[in-house]
Amino acid sequence: MIQLLQLSIFFALLCLADSAHASKKIISSSKPLPTEFILLLESVQRDDLSDKSKVQFEQWIISLDESFGVLTKDEIFFLCKAEIYKAILKKYRNSETDLKKFNLYFLKTAVAKVEQVNREKVALSLFSKWMIQALLSDLKSLLTAPQNLNFITFVQNGTDVTSPAFIIWSKKMKMVAPWVDLFINSVDSEFESIVRPIQLEALQTIAIYADLLLKQSRFKDAWPKKKSTLTGLSFFNWKELQETKEPAIIANEPLLPQGSGSSEAPPAAWTPKDTPDAITSSKLPPNYPTPNPDYLPPDRLPQPVNDWIQAQ
Structure with missing residues (x-):
């Protein structure tokens, strides 16, 4: 009898746990967004956030809902992708890394670890799994590049x-x-x-920069007329929390969405003028600055710097 009672209690608790899990809702996108941003959004909500982080997350979602409703699809995709990649890659940009240890055998070891993670269903977040797969794809490209073969030769020759x-x-x-x-x-x-903190940093930066974009004058007539709220989102919606699925590798996904209207002709006001006369004859605002008659150009202009090719 006691054993039967214990079994009944166990199944009752199990049903309650399943019910609680099924009733949990998370914020998701109701419109197309980059894969990495969608995985980032869901992974953040699966974490056990502090009360302060929960409040910040809700504020970012409200801000993004207002901004994404005004920005173009190209701008949204570029902003999301760029800030996520920057948040990931800048962590080790100044590290003292010995490149001699990274070779195709190292890549093979990493692939074996991924297979082990997938086989054993290790509890990594969707964003972490996507990140690992994307980094492995980048590493494979780098290790098979001609520069890697040159590097091996130069190392051998000292x-x-x-x-x-x-x-x-x-x-x-x-x-x-x-x-x-x-x-x-x-x-x-x-x-x-x-x-985990990189996820939050990327989400915060995207929200901040999206809001800054709206400060541009071209958005003055498109500024959100209605403030978003968690119960009145337009770009996002609420959905039931589902079991995690394996994220797809998106190494071949274009940076900007296809057919998003980025090739549309610019407004006539932005069309460049062909001649100096055309420029001077165009209508300028009354407070437009006039050239300084005493200005002397410098003998030599500073040279632009490409920090990609500056030696460490």
């Missing part, structure tokens, strides 16, 4: 490599390879603890 192409390659390697190294040599909870 010669420094100073060509611009190699410097760019090595900077990319130093941003990508340490992440893969961390994934191979850390337990899953450690990897997640490092990725």
Whole structure:
């Protein structure tokens, strides 16, 4: 009898747990967004956020809902992708990384770890799984690039490599390879603890920059007429929390969405004038500054700097 009672209690608790899990709702996109942003959004909500982080997250969603409703699809995609990649890659950009340890055998070891994670259903977030797969794709491209073969030859000969192409390659390697190294040599909870603040940082930066874009004068007539609320979102909606699925590798996904109208002709007011006369005859505002008659141009203008090819 006691055993039967214990079984009844167990199944009752199990049903309650399933019911609680099924009733949990998360915020999702109701319109097309980059894959990495969708995974980021869901992974943040699956984390056990502090009360302060929950309030911040809700504020970011409200701000994004207002901004995304005004920005173009190209602007949204570019902003989301750029800030997510920057948040990931800048972590190790100044690291002292020994590139000699990163080779095709290292890549094979990383792929084996991914297969183990998938086989054992390790509890990594959707965003972490996407991130690992994307970084592995980048690492494979770097390790099969001509610069890597040159690097191996120069290392064997004890010669420094100073060509611009190699410097760019090595900077990319130093941003990508340490992440893969961390994934191979850390337990899953450690990897997640490092990725988690990056998720929040990327989401916050996207919200801030989207809001800054709206400050441009071209949006003065398109500014959101109605303030968003968590119960009145237009770009996002609420959905039931589902079991996680394996994210797809998006290495071949274009940076900007196809057929999004980015090739539309600009307004006539933005069309460049062909001649100096056409420029001076155009209507300028009354307070437009006039040239300084005493201005003397400098003898030599500063040279632009491409920091990709600056040696460390």
